Amino acid sequence: MTNRRLDRTQHDSDADEAGLLREVVEGDRDALAALYRLYHTPLFRFAFRLTNSYGTAEELVNDVMLAVWKNAHQFRHGSKVSTWIFGIAYRQCMSCLRRKRVTIVPDVRIDQIADSARDAIEDSQWIERGLAELPDEQRVSMLLVFYLGCSYGEVAEITGCKEATVKTRMFHARRKLRSNLPSLADPVNREVKS
Amino acid sequence: MNQAGRARDHRAVELLLPWYVNETLEEHEVQSVEAHLQHCADCRNALRELNALSGAIKRTSATPLVPDAPVDAFLKSLDEAQPQRRPAWYNNWSAIAASLLALVAAGVLYVALDRPIANPDFRTVTQAEGVQISYVFEVEYSGDVEQSRRALAETLPGAMLMQSSGEDRIIVTMDSRTVSELDAFAASLQRIDGIARVALVGVQLPVD
Numbered sequence: 036m037t038n039r040r041l042d043r044t045q046h047d048s049d050a051d052e053a054g055l056l057r058e059v060v061e062g063d064r065d066a067l068a069a070l071y072r073l074y075h076t077p078l079f080r081f082a083f084r085l086t087n088s089y090g091t092a093e094e095l096v097n098d099v100m101l102a103v104w105k106n107a108h109q110f111r112h113g114s115k116v117s118t119w120i121f122g123i124a125y126r127q128c129m130s131c132l133r134r135k136r137v138t139i140v141p142d143v144r145i146d147q148i149a150d151s152a153r154d155a156i157e158d159s160q161w162i163e164r165g166l167a168e169l170p171d172e173q174r175v176s177m178l179l180v181f182y183l184g185c186s187y188g189e190v191a192e193i194t195g196c197k198e199a200t201v202k203t204r205m206f207h208a209r210r211k212l213r214s215n216l217p218s219l220a221d222p223v224n225r226e227v228k229s
Numbered sequence: 230m231n232q233a234g235r236a237r238d239h240r241a242v243e244l245l246l247p248w249y250v251n252e253t254l255e256e257h258e259v260q261s262v263e264a265h266l267q268h269c270a271d272c273r274n275a276l277r278e279l280n281a282l283s284g285a286i287k288r289t290s291a292t293p294l295v296p297d298a299p300v301d302a303f304l305k306s307l308d309e310a311q312p313q314r315r316p317a318w319y320n321n322w323s324a325i326a327a328s329l330l331a332l333v334a335a336g337v338l339y340v341a342l343d344r345p346i347a348n349p350d351f352r353t354v355t356q357a358e359g360v361q362i363s364y365v366f367e368v369e370y371s372g373d374v375e376q377s378r379r380a381l382a383e384t385l386p387g388a389m390l391m392q393s394s395g396e397d398r399i400i401v402t403m404d405s406r407t408v409s410e411l412d413a414f415a416a417s418l419q420r421i422d423g424i425a426r427v428a429l430v431g432v433q434l435p436v437d
């Protein structure tokens with residue numbers, strides 16, 4: 036079985052990213068721009084999934100990359116650049132969520148949508164309704180694990196929690212999703228309801 | 230395996246399942262999960278649920294169209310944002326010195342450290358041993374807030390906790406410490422369950 040960790044995208048190797056970060060410490064803007072291009076999409080999607088707002092997601096990406104610029108000297112070589120950057124994103128998203136409570140229920144009329152798009156939207160409404168009910172920490176854990184593909188060690192590092200906490204948090208998230216989304220336990224029914 | 234052993238095994242495997250799904254477990258963990266799945270219907274059900282969740286989250290996370298990376302605008306915004314270069318502590322020190330001058334009359338001096346100090350040997354404000362200083366830390370929670378506050382109060386019986394809806398602050402009075410000692414202190418608090426982040430944000434000094 037292959038290990039698919041945070042570097043699941045076509046990112047350069049972690050050593051290259053660490054090299055870029057070293058150049059950022061020296062004030063190299065081209066290196067910062069390169070990191071910005073690499074991380075813009077995953078950071079944007081992560082932030083968007085948490086806030087459901089394009090504007091806020093853009094702001095968060097910029098805030099995170101600004102923190103990278105300011106704090107690159109704090110990166111401890113030996114740890115992974117992606118884990119460090121998503122650790123910053125995690126903290127910024129959490130404090131953003133605390134500042135403004137955002138509700139995450141997209142409002143799309145399903146009957147107005149072409150068949151091909153309908154499945155995706157039903158899927159997204161179904162899952163987002165469930166995720167929206169979770170406490171922030173559980174929702175973020177779900178994204179870190181299933182969207183970003185983080186190992187439990189990486190989730191622990193990003194969120195600053197113990198591995199045991201990370202594991203029980205995911206356990207409770209699934210339990211809660213099961214009670215909020217009864218069709219989760221019964222996938223056949225999911226296609227009938229919406 | 231006896232019954233107690235089997236229950237332990239079940240619990241351990243159940244907790245690993247999300248990472249079995251995202252394929253980030255170590256080989257020996259994969260083996261123990263797969264061995265257990267053969268005879269545990271509960272875990273097979275849990276696995277089915279997690280696969281459904283994983284698929285739905287992956288599909289919907291890819292949904293939002295991502296705007297082009299506005300890298301030029303971002304780089305331009307840096308000019309207003311004052312890059313932090315080494316030696317950061319030097320900038321900080323001049324900020325602290327300025328605050329010292331401004332606030333010395335107050336009896337107690339509060340110095341906000343709004344930027345991190347990069348030099349680990351930098352001792353905040355005074356080199357003198359045995360001088361009591363109140364350090365102000367910001368605390369972010371990741372779990373049950375009330376429970377974490379109680380745990381914090383037990384760990385630091387003499388500390389003062391200022392509660393707020395966003396981040397709490399704790400004020401801890403102790404001998405003056407270097408930045409690396411303060412980092413270690415904050416890290417030890419971060420290991421308390423439910424505490425996500427502890428960061429030094431200010432120092433209170435007695436002024437005579």
Ligand SMILES: [Zn+2]
Pocket residue numbers: 238239240242243265269270271272
């Ligand atoms: Zn089991």
